Amino acid sequence: MSTANAILTVRGLRKYFPIKGGILGRTVKNVHAVDGVNLEVFEGETLGVVGESGCGKSTTARLLMHLIEPDEGALYFDGKLVGSPELPLKDYRRQVQMVFQDSYSSLNPRLTIEDNIAFGAKVHGTPAREALERTHDLLNRVGLDPVRFAGRYPHELSGGQRQRVNIARALALRPRVIILDEAVSALDKSVEAQVLNLLADLKEEFGLTYVFISHDLNVVRFVSDRVMVMYLGQVAEIGDADALYADPLHPYSRALLSSMPSMDPDNRTMEPALTGDPPNPIDPPSGCRFHTRCPVVSPICSGAEPALTQRAAKHLVACHAHDPASGYSAPSPKEAAE
Amino acid sequence: MTAPFLSIKNLGVTFTGGTRPVRAVNDVSLDIAEGEAVALIGESGSGKSVTMRAVMRLNPEKRSKLDGQILVGGRDVMGMNARQLSSFRGGEAAMIFQEPLLALDPVYSLGDQIVESIRRHETVSRDAARARALELFEQVRIPSAKSRLDNYPHEMSGGMRQRAMIALALACRPKLLLADEPTTALDATVQIQVLLLLRELQRELGLSILFVTHDIGAAIEVADRIAVMYAGQIVEQASARDLIRSPRHPYTLGLLKSRAHDAMVKGTKLDAIPGAPPDLANLPAGCPFAPRCFLADAGCKAGPIAMQDLGPGHQARCRRLDQTALQDVG
Numbered sequence: 001m002s003t004a005n006a007i008l009t010v011r012g013l014r015k016y017f018p019i020k021g022g023i024l025g026r027t028v029k030n031v032h033a034v035d036g037v038n039l040e041v042f043e044g045e046t047l048g049v050v051g052e053s054g055c056g057k058s059t060t061a062r063l064l065m066h067l068i069e070p071d072e073g074a075l076y077f078d079g080k081l082v083g084s085p086e087l088p089l090k091d092y093r094r095q096v097q098m099v100f101q102d103s104y105s106s107l108n109p110r111l112t113i114e115d116n117i118a119f120g121a122k123v124h125g126t127p128a129r130e131a132l133e134r135t136h137d138l139l140n141r142v143g144l145d146p147v148r149f150a151g152r153y154p155h156e157l158s159g160g161q162r163q164r165v166n167i168a169r170a171l172a173l174r175p176r177v178i179i180l181d182e183a184v185s186a187l188d189k190s191v192e193a194q195v196l197n198l199l200a201d202l203k204e205e206f207g208l209t210y211v212f213i214s215h216d217l218n219v220v221r222f223v224s225d226r227v228m229v230m231y232l233g234q235v236a237e238i239g240d241a242d243a244l245y246a247d248p249l250h251p252y253s254r255a256l257l258s259s260m261p262s263m264d265p266d267n268r269t270m271e272p273a274l275t276g277d278p279p280n281p282i283d284p285p286s287g288c289r290f291h292t293r294c295p296v297v298s299p300i301c302s303g304a305e306p307a308l309t310q311r312a313a314k315h316l317v318a319c320h321a322h323d324p325a326s327g328y329s330a331p332s333p334k335e336a337a338e
Numbered sequence: 339m340t341a342p343f344l345s346i347k348n349l350g351v352t353f354t355g356g357t358r359p360v361r362a363v364n365d366v367s368l369d370i371a372e373g374e375a376v377a378l379i380g381e382s383g384s385g386k387s388v389t390m391r392a393v394m395r396l397n398p399e400k401r402s403k404l405d406g407q408i409l410v411g412g413r414d415v416m417g418m419n420a421r422q423l424s425s426f427r428g429g430e431a432a433m434i435f436q437e438p439l440l441a442l443d444p445v446y447s448l449g450d451q452i453v454e455s456i457r458r459h460e461t462v463s464r465d466a467a468r469a470r471a472l473e474l475f476e477q478v479r480i481p482s483a484k485s486r487l488d489n490y491p492h493e494m495s496g497g498m499r500q501r502a503m504i505a506l507a508l509a510c511r512p513k514l515l516l517a518d519e520p521t522t523a524l525d526a527t528v529q530i531q532v533l534l535l536l537r538e539l540q541r542e543l544g545l546s547i548l549f550v551t552h553d554i555g556a557a558i559e560v561a562d563r564i565a566v567m568y569a570g571q572i573v574e575q576a577s578a579r580d581l582i583r584s585p586r587h588p589y590t591l592g593l594l595k596s597r598a599h600d601a602m603v604k605g606t607k608l609d610a611i612p613g614a615p616p617d618l619a620n621l622p623a624g625c626p627f628a629p630r631c632f633l634a635d636a637g638c639k640a641g642p643i644a645m646q647d648l649g650p651g652h653q654a655r656c657r658r659l660d661q662t663a664l665q666d667v668g
Contacts, residue, residue: 052525052526052527052528053496053525158614160614161614188381188382188552188615189381189552189593189596189597190381190592190593190596190610190611190615191614192596193596193597193598193608193609193610193611194610194611194612196598196608196610197607197608197610200605200607215525215526217526218597218598218599219598221598222598222599222608223598255527256526256527259526259527259529259530260526260555261530261533261553261555261556261558261559262555262558262559263554263555263558263582263599264558264582265558265577265578265579265582266579268537268558268559269530269533269534269559270534271534272527272530272531272534273527273530274527274531275531276481276495276497277495277496277497277498277525277528278525278527278528280495
């Protein structure tokens with residue numbers, strides 16, 4: 001892994017989804033899907049993104065891909081502002097591709113596998129014949145024999161095979177970054193392992209950078225160099241995968257990790273780390289958004305929003321408990337956990 | 339141990355609706371003692387949900403064929419008529435589903451749904467039924483239970499809905515709870531709460547639980563015993579401890595080895611099982627796992643494989659068990 005330069009830089013990303021109501025159909029409320037996210041993705045790394053439903057991880061992916069327009073914030077690719085004359089959207093999209101969770105709805109059911117894969121390349125100006133050749137190469141590369149599969153339609157393939165097609169399609173434009181939004185979550189465990197191995201091979205072969213979004217904490221740890229934990233539209237913590245899993249600094253990360261089933265019949269989980277569900281992102285709590293469920297909450301937490309600050313080498317956390325100047329008074333999370 | 343509360347013997351389920359009959363469940367035998375929790379794990383299409391539905395006779399009657407025997411509390415489920423079935427469902431055995439928003443009625447409040455269910459099975463007054471509903475809500479630890487009874491399903495969060503569905507299932511004091519992937523749609527921090535709740539209810543009420551999941555981790559948190567299904571058959575069953583520590587069927591071994599887990603060194607490859615599960619409409623003659631198995635020989639593909647005993651409560655359906663004792667799961 002090289003941490004030399006940030007390939008993707010996100011500054012102050014915000015996206016609210018309006019909820020219309022009343023007779024006039026005016027915006028009455030907003031879903032705070034992504035609220036002030038700053039982040040860097042370094043060339044050649046895999047950045048894992050974890051969090052519960054409604055935490056904004058998929059919205060972040062769509063914003064990174066420019067599938068939806070952010071309300072606020074800027075996105076830089078290789079230091080160039082995306083959407084500026086320096087880097088038009090179409091050029092950007094050639095560099096960044098996405099694989100979705102649902103392998104079926106993300107393919108065109110009326111195109112054959114090879115047409116599905118070659119379509120993007122043709123749109124971006126690759127001659128048809130060259131696009132087709134590349135498609136057959138890619139099919140080989142993802143473990144599908146082009147002689148058997150190129151002419152088939154998506155419904156004739158199994159879920160694992162279709163996800164391989166989606167990966168081949170993402171590679172067809174020779175991108176540098178691939179965003180994997182729950183890309184292996186719908187697959188059976190035995191097939192998931194095959195696809196994870198394939199992703200690791202491709203990353204090495206094509207020198208790719210991955211943003212890997214998943215709710216499966218075991219898988220994220222296995223694939224990621226760094227991990228970002230999100231809660232209600234904000235980044236709670238971001239750091240090296242091993243460091244974060246070994247010693248999570250944010251009380252939410254700690255709770256999330258200890259909610260993983262123990263895998264040991266003699267040592268089952270006795271006490272849930274948190275009670276209740278995550279709050280609704282329509283009216284997120286004031287101050288630190290986690291304060292309503294936090295086991296180590298202090299009065300300051302409901303008042304002021306903690307900033308994402310560096311607390312250890314390459315390890316950033318947004319929590320008042322880690323900021324001596326915040327006025328935080330409860331026992332530090334460390335002591336409380338012991 | 340007394341006689342099992344749920345006893346499934348040589349169950350087979352064939353779906354006949356399509357162009358070719360699909361053998362979804364084949365020769366499944368499974369016992370659950372009173373107060374015992376058993377998890378049925380397997381991949382999609384392995385027949386775990388179909389097996390569970392067969393216990394409630396929920397598979398479409400006209401398009402499926404059942405064979406074998408299912409006894410619940412000594413009563414033959416397959417021989418029940420419509421009337422007996424409807425008092426059996428909810429009365430002796432109740433089921434909870436993956437998606438409470440689909441399983442609950444959206445136009446009645448949770449309290450009304452529970453009251454209706456109680457009064458369908460027992461002759462009690464509305465007020466008495468309502469009081470029981472409140473008790474149930476408290477039992478499944480729904481905060482401010484009293485006001486929550488008047489909530490409609492859409493007014494609750496995912497975890498709360500799942501608790502409400504469990505309360506509804508327990509309304510008529512069933513002895514057997516069938517849980518079909520009850521935590522799959524939930525977030526991690528909520529999933530563990532519901533798993534622990536199921537375990538507490540099992541202990542407090544002496545419930546027998548059949549728990550279907552694809553998540554081995556969830557199964558270990560809840561189950562005393564685990565049965566692994568593959569292509570319509572139970573390929574291995576054992577106590578949770580034995581199954582994790584000393585799995586013997588090559589498929590169980592493969593599943594445990596292919597998991598990403600914390601002891602893993604970064605950059606190593608996952609030990610994936612090659613290939614994909616077979617087509618249930620076109621099953622191979624021998625062991626259905628043979629085409630993907632690293633131990634398979636000609637004999638494995640020749641004909642059906644019988645269940646082998648490996649020790650108390652531990653069985654596996656494999657001819658090459660002499661070879662698998664040496665495998666290390668890591």
